[in-house]
Amino acid sequence: MEHPVISAASYVLCHTPQMVRYGSKPSREIAKDGQGVADRIGGALRSFDDAVAYPPNQVFIGNTSPADLRERERPWWRHPVADASRFSSWGEIMPEIEFLGLLKAADQFDVVHLRADAASDIQQALKRHPLGLAVEAERVIGVPPEKFDHLTRQPGSLPLYLDGYSGPVGCVLVGHDEDTNLVAHILLENLATKASAALAVRHLIAEHGLDPASIPYVLNCGEEAVGDRYQRGGGSLSKAIAEQAGLTDASGSDTKAFCCAPAHSIVEGAALVQARVFDNVLVVGGGSLAKLGMKFRSHVEKEMPILEDVLAGVAILIAPDDGHSPLIRLDTVGRHRVASGSSQQSVMQDLVRDPLRRVGWRFTDIDLYATEMHNPEVTEPSGSGNVPDRNYKMIASLAALDGEIGRDEIAAFVAERGTLGFSPTQGHIAAAVPLLGHALRDLKEGRSRRVFFLAKGSLFLGKMTNMSDGMSFAIEGREKPSD
Amino acid sequence: MDLEDQGLLKRVIDEQGTENVIVVLGSPDEESARVYAETVTTGDPSWAGPLAGVSLRLPVYHILEDEVRQEIDPAVYEEHVAMMEMVLDTPEITKAVRDVREKGSDLD
């Protein structure tokens, strides 16, 4: 059987401390408790340099490996990477000043406005960007102070801030006077996703020397809902992202399944390539504004900086077999079936055991499992524990229940076939795909032979079913593992 | 516990009362199990939500506790919970909930 390949992946983080206030949790708490909460948030934000040097962020953009985290002392936020760089061969960590420029450039409806003095600085910053974001920079035009003040006083106008500038440097206006789905907050959420996803695509194109017109189809796996008063999530961001990133020949659609949408998208994209419907498919996901500062209370209580201060973006290119890139084994696709119910055990059987059995593999035939890669330093303070570690233990326990390993070998299985979490808690982004870049590198360099990806989505949050969802697949390298 | 969820919970208690009501948790670690257990016994320990200062004194259990397990049909428990008992730090989590219950619940 032929299989498609994953030929490239890119990763970006956009550091947006001044947008933490617009995360769902912070904005609800500020609305209730007012300035006190806003001040506590303001006092716990990180500088750009701190975000760049934060060890998990360096792993996310591929400058260091997940294994490197094991060697680092915790808490990681107190132990920055000494030679950290904002750029990597997979992408970058972008400062807020540049990201505001991308937001402005992503807006085609005049809802984002920037104060003239800040706009000029933002434009200069974008012009210096190595990707050559000249088209974006040209769109960064500010408004004079008097007009700007007037805009910030419009009903529903949402102010934007920037470290080092006093007062608002920008604002987002409502998209429609009576449309609750086009309020400024929702437009900011969607523009932030569009801009961060498009940045990831730009990096992918640049780092791999691709022709932007060579990509016919884009699947967006982000969780943001684009729509209007008639269909709150009926729209699509994929084509908007494609346009923003200059993919002139592309169309696309969005795949929704909460956190497991990336896994669904990769399988769908692989199927479209395998069936020769399209020459290749680009899976993209942008950042989730709503998740910024989700656990800020615990971080502030424990006197840590608010670590949920970055928007993440990914782009993954699926192509026909090129003879050297790792294969997506379509015969190993696992899905969480309705009949499986909600027990973790049956979910894991559907997602891991059954697909492995189908191709005659054992749990130990997989060198590395890519599960929900949430950074434990973000989740532990709020009592959610270490999410990837727990997932690895579930897989190992299932292997033990099946008698493939002994119960006393669970810890060793986890240590050998698992890795530390490093992803920001950006919902879909954290679900398995952050490890894809590292997996591609390991598979190409022969350090592993098979990596298994599984993602789960909390469908019950939308109150339409009590079920969760899940999707999984293996990717396989071409080299034999080195001894 | 999330402030909104405390509000939901408070509404249910206001409607149903506390008589014959128990709470069963599925929290994944010791700290969150303790916070949830305290919220439904002595009140929200963070003093931020609608259950702050509200002493419900409900009998609270964790699904992983032995005494809970013993009552449940073993086949159903095996199917739905057994694997998580291996995965989670069961002794720590169940001890946390038991401690809170013994101090703060009105038991039968």
Next chain:
Amino acid sequence: MLRGKKAIIIGERDGVASPAIEACLKTVDTTAIFSLTQCYV
């Protein structure tokens, strides 16, 4: 202890989800009056 009681179930995605707890409690005739699964990621 559990039999015949009315239960408030607070499950968690990363621990035991509420439908799984509910399935267990059904075997002792415990009725769920409130069932919630938390998700913090």
